[in-house]
Amino acid sequence: MKSLRLLIAIATTFMISFTAMSRDRIFSNYQDNNGISTVYISGAAIRLGLSMAGSDSDMNQIQKFVRNPEGIEIVSAETPEAIKIVKKDFTGIANKLNMELMLNATDDGEVVNIYTSGVSEDNVIHDILIETTEPDEYTLVYIRGEIDVNALQEQYNK
Secondary structure, eight states, X not given: OHHHHHHHXXXXXXHHHXXXXXXXXXXXXXXXXXXXXXXXXEHHHHHXXXXXXTTOHHHHHHHHXXXXXXXXXXXXXXXXXXXXXXXXXXXXXXXXXXXXXXXXXXXTTEEEEEEESOBOTTSEEEEEEEEEEETTEEEEEEEEEEEEHHHHHHXXXX
8 A cells, every 4th residue: 555655656646747847948949859859857857867976976076066956957968950940949047047158168179158146245157058050950958946156166175
């Protein structure tokens, strides 16, 4: 009987998380589009992964500067038509999210732009949007959550 209750609780949790997931996604309109791949990782899945890190030193280090992860979305376009579609949508999405360009890097035909919604007074970045343009691929990575800049800087100073 206890196992039945546990199964019902797990099933209910998954149904609720799938409903919440569909509301939280920014890049959810590409599911049936050829040439565009999407990946979504929920905040719960990230927290579970971080909590199960064990002795993995990389994951333990990430836990020090990533706080309250809310999700990651990745969109990758690999055909000229798909790239046009995603690039067109990107501008509206960046404006809607009120993102500010924090870094621009260009190297051998690849352009990387990193946008954030700003850095708070306590040196915490809320949400990051990474845009990568290559000659034959266009990728967006949207990371929702809090990143402690001080802890991140300490990590890289070691």
